[in-house]
Amino acid sequence: MTRISGRIVRPGAVVPGHVEIDGPTIVDVAADNRAGDDIIVPGFVDLHCHGGGGHTFTTGDAADARAAAAFHLAHGTTTMLASLVSSPFELMRDATRDYLPLVADRTLAGVHYEGPYLSGARCGAQNPEFLRDPSVPELAELIRVGESRAVRMVTLAPELPGATEAIAFLREHGVLAAVGHTDATYAETKAGLAAGATVGTHLFNGMRPPHHREPGPVIGLLDSIAVCELIADNIHLHPGMLAFAARSAGPDRAALVTDAMDAAGMPDGKYELGGQEVVVADRVARLARNGSIAGSTLTMDAALRNAVAAGIPLEDAAAMASTTPARALGLDDEVGALEAGLRADLVVLDAGLTVQRVMRAGTWVPTG
Template identity: 40%
Template structure:
C-alpha cells in the first residue's frame, strides 16, 4: 500500500476514535428516504443532528444553540447546491485496500478507511469461512474494534454453514453443519457483536440453528443454499430476516420451481440484499429485483480486499483470487469471489445507469440496511438512529457531487473522515 493511503488510514482511524465536533451546513440539496428538499440546512452537536430546515432565520438560531456564530463563515459549510445525504451503511462487505476484516485490528482499520472515504460511514464486517477457531478469533477482533470506533457495527459470518453445491468462493474443507455446539461457540466468541449469519436452511441442523441465532439477537440470512421455496419459507418463519445477495449462490427463478427468491419477496419481514455492480447481477435483473420489494432492498457490496485497488492477484481467506477488469474470480475454478464494489458506485449506478429515483437509491444504501438491525431507531449499538437527515439522528453525513454522485466530504457521528 502506498504512503498516501497509509496516511489516510491513520487520519481516518484517528478521526473516528476522536471526539465529535459541532457541524453547520447550509445551501444543500437534501436527499434521504423522506424525499428531496432544496436550500436545506443542518446542524449537529455531540454526534447527533440537532436541527434541520430551509428557513435562514431558523438556521441562525440553530447555529447559536450549538455555539456557532452564524456570521462566522469559517465554521459554516456552504454546500453550494451539492447533495447532502445520510452516510451509507454496508451490511455485507469483506474488505478493501488490500486487506480484509479477517486480517486482525490493522486489517479492520485499513479496510474501513477504504470504504469510509467513499461514503460508507457504518459497516458490518463480513468474515469469510475459515476453521472454527480462526472464525472465533476474527469475531473477537471485530468485537474489540466496536469498543474503539463507532463506525464498526458488528460482524457478519458468511459461513461456515453453507451448502457445498452453492459455496461460491468459500473453502469447502471448512464448511460445517450448524450443530448446537458450534452455534454456541460462535455466539460466545462474538460476545453480542454478531449481527447476521448466512445459513443454508436445508442443512440437517439449519432450521434449528436459525432459531438459535435469532433467539440470541442475531439476524440469520438465507443464502449460499440449495433451498427450494418451501424450505426458504421455513427459514424465514424460523427467524431469518435477510436473503444474502439475492440471485447469487441460490436457486434462480423458475416457473415450476420458484426457489427462495419469491419466499423472500413475499415476506415483509425480510431484507433483500443485492449487489448492484452489473456483473454479479446484470442490469435488467437489478431493475427487476429492486422493484420486487420497495423499501426492503438493501444495496450491499460483498467487497473483498481488492476493492479500490488495481487488477491482480489477491487472497480471499486462504484461497487465491485473480482480479481482471475489476472482477474477482478464484484461481482454482473461476468462481466469482466477492466484488470490488463500493456503495458510492452502487448508488451512482442506480441513479445514472438504471434510472432508479435518487430517493429510492439513497434509501437502499442508508435507511433500509439500518432498519435491518433496528438501527433506524435509538439502540444500544449506535445510540442515535441511522438513515435519515432529521433531528435526533446520528450526524452521519455525505456531501456529494450532484452530477457525478462522487462523495466529497464525509462525517460519521459528527467526526470528519474526509
C-alpha cells in the same frame, strides 16, 4: 454548531435545505430554497463487506480490519459489518474476540459470518474445505465470545440439517439469520423464514435460480418481509435485474451491499479469499481455480451511482444504501437517515454522485 446546505435526501424526497449539527448529533433538518447544488445523503450502511483498500476482514487481524473500515469510510460507509467467509471454527472465534475493540469504538457495527453453514452446490467462491452443517454449540460459543454485541448476522442455507434450529437460536439471541449460498426449494426457503430468517444474502447470487415450477429462494425471499441484499456492481446483477429486484422488494426491503474484498480500490492482480487465490481483471474478481465470481471490488458510493443509473430514484437508492440496512440491524434509532436526534453521519456528493466530503459522528473524515 455546523450547518451543511444542499439538496437533502430524506425518506421519500429530495428537498433543498440544510442540516444543522451540534457535536456528534443532527439537531435540525430544515427546508431552504437558497441551498446549493451539493447532494447530501445519510452515511452508508454496508451489511456485507469482506475488505477493501488492500486490507481484509477475513483473517481476523484487527489492524487490517481497521484499515479496511477506513478505506470504506472514505467512500461514505459510516456503519458496516465485517464479513468473514467460510472458515475453521477457531478462526471465527478468534476474529470475533479480536474485533471486540473495533465494535466497542464503533469502527465496526459487528461481525457477519458468511458461512460455513452453506450449500456445497451453491458455495460460489466459498472454500468447500470449510463447509459444514449448522451447529448451535458453535454459534452459542461465538455469541458468548462476542459478548452479546459483536455477532450481528449469520448467512446459512436453510435446507441443511439443523438449519431451522440454528435460525431459531439466532433469532432468540438477537442475531440476524440470512438465507444465502443455498440450493433450497421455495418450501425450504419459507421454512427458514418461518424459523426467523430476516435477510437474503446477495439475492440471486449463490442461489438456485428461479423457475416457474420451482420458484426457489429468490422468489421465496422477494415474497416475504425479508431484507434482500443487492450487489449493485453491474457484474453480479444486470442493471435491469437490479431495478426489477428493487421494485419488487421496495426500498424498505432492498439493501445495497458491496460484498467487497481486499481488492476494492486496488489494481488488477492476484489476491486471496478464504485461502483461495483470486484474480482481479477489469474490476472483476474470480477464483483462479474455477472462475467463480469472488466478491467484488465495489464501494457503496459506486453502488449508489449504479442504482440511480439503473433507474432507481435517488431517494429510494439512498434508502437502500442507508435507511433499510440500518433498520435491519436495529440501528435506525441511531443512524441511517438525516433526521434530528440521529448521529451526524452524512455524505456530501456532487451532481454526478461522486463523494466530496464524509462526516461521521459530526467529524469530517479524510477522503483523499
